[in-house]
Amino acid sequence: MSDQPSAVAPPTGVEPDLAHHGDAEATAGLIDLAVNVRRARPPAWLADPIAATLTDLARYPDPAPARAAVAARHRRHPNEVLLTAGAAEGxxxxxxxxxxxxxxxxxxxQxxxxxxxxRAAGHPVERVLLDAADGFRLDPSRVPADADLVMIGNPTNPTxxxxxxxxxxxxxxxxxxxxVDEAFADTTIVPGHPGEPESLAERRDLPGLLVVRSLTKTWGLAGLRIGYLIGATELLSRLAAVQPLWAVSTPALAAASACASAVAVQAERAIAAELAADREHLVARLAELPGVRVVGxxxxxFVLLHLPxxxxxxxxxxxxxxxVRRGDTFPGLGPDWLRVAVRDRNTTDAFIDVLRETMEA
Known part of the structure; x- marks a missing residue:
């Protein structure tokens, strides 16, 4: 790896609004292609355990069972898992x-x-900007050799x-x-691959690895706030020391246990396969529109579009x-980018018709 700094300092001009997220776009009354949360109702094996906790909210949350369940799913020790109030808390x-x-x-x-x-904690952040012309492909040699904290998404939001x-x-x-932010790892699939392709969650041989996971996307639990970190015990202990007491609620812990079950993992794989087919349909329909380019x-x-x-x-x-989600709040993009969530084919077809008419107008 080169030790020449390819990371770039933040520009002195107008900075992207890092606090802007898709929920600000998806206001009431609009068809939501701006937020990447799946909208289906939770299945009974998930909804029922969450609902059952509502009669026992006087008790303080006990994370141990959920931590053990999540650890077992990823073939890790419970001490290698830290439950959080969503990936954002991580x-x-x-x-x-x-x-x-x-x-x-x-x-x-990302x-x-x-x-x-x-930045809120006072860190002077540098950026490595991946190139759209290269399909946003990661080249590890572009990260400075002396960087002692590196953060990347995989799969990456918004690309x-x-x-x-x-x-x-x-x-x-x-x-x-x-x-490594793997909030969307459970949405990925490769034919013939039994699990999550390219996930590092089970790797214990990589020094300093922290994997960030979310349960809010596939299972529609954004309002419940549940996620977790996976890493070495010593590293997680440092993070746990600054976490507020009882940060994860009892209903969220019930959701974590349910989503770590074999039934949940099997359902995730089926949902990922269905999503892949819907995504292919969206990409194919977008290709019909002149001037619209899906990059990467x-x-x-979700799909990232370049559209002048x-x-x-x-x-x-x-x-x-x-x-739809504006792209100019992401460093490395600009005003000619949009992110569009993958939805069912009927919704996609209706959106393509409206997008075509809008572009022509």
Missing amino acids: FVLIAQALRGVHRPVVVHP FTEPEAAL SVLHPAQTVAALARPGRVLV RPASA GATPIRAALRERGWA
């Missing part, structure tokens, strides 16, 4: 606990909360690119904490009842 804990790092680097474009959390596990693993090294090879629950004049088109779509 980024805050990392930023607060690792104040001793001297060169944190965030690989962009979810903005990791950098926002670092939907799934990096090879061995490429991401090449970023790990002694003296560095490597944070999408592998998750995207800002007025997005506004016009809102007037016609459709919400």
